[in-house]
Amino acid sequence: MNRTDPGNDLAHLLVESAAGDHSAFARLYDLTSARVYGLVLRILHDRSHAEEVVQESYLRYWQHASEYDPARGSVISWMMTIAHRRSVDRVRSEELHRQRGSQYSTANTAVPPAPVTEPLEQREEAATLRQCLSRLTELQRNSIELSYFSGMTYPEVAAHTATPLPTIKSRIRDGLRSLRTCVKTGEQ
Structure with missing residues (x-):
């Protein structure tokens, strides 16, 4: 070596x-x-x-x-x-x-369970909304239900109710204002 x-x-x-x-x-x-x-x-x-x-x-x-x-x-x-x-x-x-x-x-992170209060709050909000909807005029309530709950566009609501489009827009706008005021104040 x-x-x-x-x-x-x-x-x-x-x-x-x-x-x-x-x-x-x-x-x-x-x-x-x-x-x-x-x-x-x-x-x-x-x-x-x-x-x-x-x-x-x-x-x-x-x-x-x-x-x-x-x-x-x-x-x-x-x-x-x-x-x-x-x-x-x-x-x-x-x-x-x-x-x-x-x-x-x-x-695999566990999704935290919904708090117990959420379903209760949702039920209370739904009850308030139903109460406020019942305070609208029949024409306002019907126009809003067709537009928001049935998914119709404003022109479709106008055609369905045989009402001019500007009138439907006014009913929905006025009805939504009344709903907003009623929900904010929580009047039942």
Whole structure:
């Protein structure tokens, strides 16, 4: 082993590791783990995730040591590239997990039950409206009911009642004013 060139030393240790030499791989780990861990931690900002990614990276180094090509760069560059890719994959995976969790939470948020007072208030408002409608003239009430409750347009109400359109508009306008005043004051 050439002790003067750390790159050659790492290359030799990787070749030995590819042949199944556990002690060579342990020495490779000792010489490179601080740099690999530092890179991964800078990307992930979480010690436990960084430790997992470093472990996955070293497993990949062990399993794929024979695929290292010295013509494509140094051993440490090869190792750091693998660690970087695994770190980025972890960041993406965690982000996707957070997004899915957020979407699930949003989709499954329970709709709060309607307060007990809402149906009571609605019944009271309906009773007030019925009472106020009964105070209108028959012509006003009939025009409003046809327009608002039957969904007819003003011209359709005019045609249905055989009344001129301006008259229908006046009846509805006057009737709505009376209803608004009656509902606001709550007269029953």
